[in-house]
Structures are given as C-alpha cells and as structure tokens.
Amino acid sequence: MADPVAITGTYAVDTMHTIPMFEIRHLGLSHYVARFTKVSGTVTLDAEKKTGSAEIIIDAASVSTALVEFDGHLKGKDYFDVEKHPTINFKSGKFKFEGDKVVEIAGDLTMHGVTKPVTFKVNGFVCIPHHFRKVPACGADASATINRTDWGIVGPYPPPLVAEEVKLRILIEGYKT
Amino acid sequence: MKHFTGATAAVLTAMGLTSFCLTAEAAETTYTIDTNHSFPSFEIKHMGFSTFRGRFDKFSGSVTLDPAAKKGSADVAIEVGSVSTGVDKLNEHLKTADFFDSATYPTITFKSSSFKFKGDQLVSVAGELTMHGVTKPVTLQVDAFACKEHPFMKVPACGADAHAVIKRSEWGIGGKFPAGILSEEVTLHIQVEAQHKG
Numbered sequence: 001m002a003d004p005v006a007i008t009g010t011y012a013v014d015t016m017h018t019i020p021m022f023e024i025r026h027l028g029l030s031h032y033v034a035r036f037t038k039v040s041g042t043v044t045l046d047a048e049k050k051t052g053s054a055e056i057i058i059d060a061a062s063v064s065t066a067l068v069e070f071d072g073h074l075k076g077k078d079y080f081d082v083e084k085h086p087t088i089n090f091k092s093g094k095f096k097f098e099g100d101k102v103v104e105i106a107g108d109l110t111m112h113g114v115t116k117p118v119t120f121k122v123n124g125f126v127c128i129p130h131h132f133r134k135v136p137a138c139g140a141d142a143s144a145t146i147n148r149t150d151w152g153i154v155g156p157y158p159p160p161l162v163a164e165e166v167k168l169r170i171l172i173e174g175y176k177t
Numbered sequence: 178m179k180h181f182t183g184a185t186a187a188v189l190t191a192m193g194l195t196s197f198c199l200t201a202e203a204a205e206t207t208y209t210i211d212t213n214h215s216f217p218s219f220e221i222k223h224m225g226f227s228t229f230r231g232r233f234d235k236f237s238g239s240v241t242l243d244p245a246a247k248k249g250s251a252d253v254a255i256e257v258g259s260v261s262t263g264v265d266k267l268n269e270h271l272k273t274a275d276f277f278d279s280a281t282y283p284t285i286t287f288k289s290s291s292f293k294f295k296g297d298q299l300v301s302v303a304g305e306l307t308m309h310g311v312t313k314p315v316t317l318q319v320d321a322f323a324c325k326e327h328p329f330m331k332v333p334a335c336g337a338d339a340h341a342v343i344k345r346s347e348w349g350i351g352g353k354f355p356a357g358i359l360s361e362e363v364t365l366h367i368q369v370e371a372q373h374k375g
Contacts, residue, residue, distance in 0.1 A: 016264050017223055019230050023368075026214055029323050030336030030370035033216045035230075037263035064263060066234040067213050126226040131358060139227025161328060171220075173227035 004047035004100065006136055007127050011174035013041035013056065014137075019171040020058050020088075024148075025163035032162075034074070036088070038062035043174050045095070045102070045127075045138070052095030054105060056170065058088040078155050085113050101125045105142060114151040120144045120170070130175050137175040144168050204246065208335055208371035210238040210253065215369045217255055221345075222360035230366075231271065233285070235259035240371055242292070242299070242324075242335065249292030251302060255285040276351050282310050298322050299337065311348045317341045317367070333373040341365045 021035040038059035045052045061082040063074045075082040092107025106119040120142040130137035147164045148155075155162060218232040238253030257279040260271045272279040289304025299322040306315040317339040327334035344361050345351050351359055 014227075016267070017227055017229060019263065021230070026336070026370065027328060027334070028325065029327075029334055030214055031321065031338055031368045032214060033218065033232075033368050035263060062263075064261075066216070066232065066261065070213070124228065128224075128226050131224050137224070137226055139223070141228050171228045171230055173223065 007045055007047040007100070007138070009045065009136070009176045011043045011045065011138060012177050013039060013043065014173040014175060015040055017171075017173040020056070021169050021171070023167040023169070025160075025165070027162075028160040032065075034063055034065040036060070036062045037064050043138075043172075047097075047100055050095070050097040052092075052102060052105070054090065054092045054095075054107065056090040056172075058090075060086055060088050060111075079153055080112060085111070090118070102140065109146070109151075112151045112153050116146075116150050118144050118146055118168070120168075133175050135176040137173065139171075139173045142170045142172060205241050205243040205248075206333055206373050208240045208242065208333070209374050210236070210240065211370045211372055212236060214336075215371075216367065217253075218366045218368075220364045220366060222362070224358055225360075229262070231260055231262040231267075233257070233259050234261045238287075240335075240369075244294065244297050247292070247294040248290075249299065249302070250290040251287065251292075251304060252289075253287045255287075257283055257285055275353055277309060282308070287315070302339065306343070306348075309348045309350050313343075313347050315341050315343055315365075317365070327372055330372055332375060334371065336368075336370040339365075339367040339369065 018039050019035050020039050021033060023031045023033050026032040036058045039056065041056035043054045060080045061075055063071055063080065065071055074080055089110040090107055092105050094106040095102050096104035102122050102125045104119060105122055108115050109118040123141045125140040127136055127138040145165055145167050148166050149164050216232050217236055218230055220228050220230045223229045233255045235256035236254060240249065240251045242249045257277045258272060260268055262268055271277055285308045287304055287306050289302050291303040292299060293301040299319050301316055301318055303316040305312050318341065320338045322337040324333065324335040342362050342364050345363050346361055
C-alpha cells in the first residue's frame with residue numbers, strides 16, 4: 001500500500017499483536033529474553049510530509065520471563081520498582097523516512113522515573129489493508145540498545161554477571177482508527 | 178646417565194599418560210540445559226505486516242560437547258502445552274488442533290548428533306525436529322557460542338543463540354491459515370544456557 005493519502009492517519013497499537021521485549025547478556029554466556037505483556041499506544045503517520053509521532057505505554061508490572069519468581073524480582077526495587085514506577089513510556093515526534101518506509105524513530109523513554117532520549121532503528125515497516133478490520137494497518141520491528149544504568153536500573157549484579165547494555169525490541173502492529 | 182634417561186622417559190610417559198587422561202576426561206562434557214535461562218521461541222509474520230513471537234516455558238534437555246573432536250549431541254524435549262504468547266486466548270488457540278494439537282502431540286523434541294565447529298566455535302547443529310507427529314531435519318545456525326566457568330556454580334557452562342527458518346506446513350501446522358494471515362516461514366529462536374552438573 002504505497003498510497004500516502006491512505007496511509008496518513010492515526011493508528012491504535014494492537015495490544016494483542018504488539019510485543020515490547022528486551023535482551024540482556026547473562027554471565028557473558030547467554031542472552032536473557034523477557035517481554036512485557038501489557039502495552040497500549042497511538043502512532044500517527046503523515047506519509048506525504050514524512051512525519052510521525054508515537055506514544056507507547058507499557059505496564060512495567062506485566063514483565064514476563066517464564067519464571068514467576070524472577071518476574072517478582074524484576075518488578076522489585078532491584079530493577080523496575082513497579083510500585084513507584086508503574087509505567088514505561090516512549091514518546092516520539094521524530095520519524096525518519098526512507099522513501100515511504102519509516103526507518104528510525106527518535107524519542108524519549110521514561111522508565112524507572114528517568115527520562116532519556118532513545119533512537120529506535122525500524123526494520124520491516126509495512127502498511128497494507130488489514131485483512132479483517134478492512135482499514136490500513138502497519139507493522140514494524142523496532143530495536144535500540146541502551147545502557148540500563150542511564151535509567152538508574154543498577155541491580156545487584158554488575159557486568160559481566162548482567163550486562164549494562166540492553167537490547168530493546170518492539171514488535172509492533174497498529175491499525176488505523 | 179642411563180638412569181637419568183630412564184627417569185626422563187618415565188616422566189615423559191607419565192606426562193603423556195596424564196595428558197592422555199586429561200584429554201580422555203575432557204573428550205566429552207555433558208551440559209544440562211538451564212531452564213531458567215533458556216528460551217525456546219518462535220517468530221512468525223502476522224498478516225504480512227508484523228512479527229509475532231511466542232515461547233515455550235517448559236522444556237528440558239542436555240547437550241554434549243567434545244570441542245577437540247569437534248563433535249556434539251543434543252536432546253531436547255519441549256512441553257507443547259507451555260506455549261506462551263502473553264495473550265491467554267492465543268495460548269489456548271495455539272494448543273488446539275488448529276495449530277500444535279497439544280492433546281495429541283504433547284511434546285516437541287529435537288535430537289542431534291551432528292555439530293559443526295569453526296575453530297573452537299560451534300556454528301551449526303543439524304538434527305531431527307519432531308513436532309505435531311512429524312519428524313523432519315532442521316539445521317540450527319549457532320551464534321554467540323561461549324563457554325566458561327559459571328561464576329556461581331563453579332562448573333563449566335556454555336551459552337549460545339540458535340536459529341533456523343522452517344516451513345510450518347512441513348509439520349502440518351496451521352493449515353487453516355493461509356500465508357497471507359500467518360506466514361509459512363517460522364523462525365525458531367533458541368537462546369540457551371547450560372551447565373555441566375558433574
């Protein structure tokens with residue numbers, strides 16, 4: 001769907017098909033992978049002016065690792081401290097296009113009470129009519145590498161036990177409202 | 178002099194034997210997959226515009242490695258009913274006959290005795306994937322292979338990221354859903370950590 005007029009508009013994040021996740025090096029041996037299961041948000045696209053905006057809201061307490069005890073640890077003071085900081089938020093008003101594809105999204109990530117700039121590289125940006133909803137829908141695979149200590153997430157384990165670099169990845173799907 | 182030579186020979190023989198023993202001992206090490214730090218996952222293209230990811234939360238397995246002989250083996254069993262996507266409704270749907278049919282085929286297994294090394298790096302693992310009652314060959318590409326002493330357990334430990342692209346139709350999965358809804362290609366992503374339990 002290359003028609004910029006059709007693409008331009010406001011999109012709701014499909015909460016069922018959007019997966020914010022992170023990967024972190026563990027003991028210098030393996031990559032630990034976790035996801036958040038509750039996410040919502042809105043993305044606007046203007047494919048003619050090649051601009052866009054996004055607001056993604058993640059429920060920090062929805063962190064999910066396959067190990068309930070460890071989820072509890074991640075929600076605690078050592079890491080996300082979800083009682084004090086229940087929401088992780090990403091806001092952007094800066095989309096970079098290459099042709100009709102979004103390739104980069106720069107914005108502010110608020111996590112653990114700290115707001116810092118993050119630029120996501122966007123792969124696989126595609127907009128096509130949604131098979132069931134019959135409205136334009138877009139998807140992408142966005143990733144960025146951050147240093148968790150910039151957000152004050154120091155935790156009990158310094159590198160190389162648990163790396164400071166964390167790869168953020170958002171598998172995102174949105175449909176036009 | 179003769180005595181010295183004899184002693185040297187004895188020492189050399191002892192050293193030779195010692196190193197032979199060490200080699201024999203180190204020949205093959207068995208590692209148990211750390212289920213708390215491993216993630217058998219899959220990614221599939223959803224309706225041609227987004228990527229969906231799921232994982233299995235219950236599994237077990239072991240890997241043997243013999244880097245000197247450049248050999249290895251793997252035996253992994255995954256509980257299909259532990260499929261986890263973050264959405265309960267989807268988990269239940271994936272367990273039905275529309276997809277994995279966990280009631281009839283409760284276990285996914287992967288068995289390999291064909292490990293490929295480049296230098297001391299494990300780079301691929303070829304084996305047989307049994308899923309949904311069908312057994313087919315799959316070759317996992319291995320990245321980020323690392324082995325060292327586990328800092329807490331003080332035992333040999335290894336980790337890696339493995340991936341392979343398969344076609345779900347070869348295992349007869351999700352035939353109701355055409356490629357435009359769910360891609361034929363599924364990427365398996367397995368982040369793994371394992372320790373030698375002695």
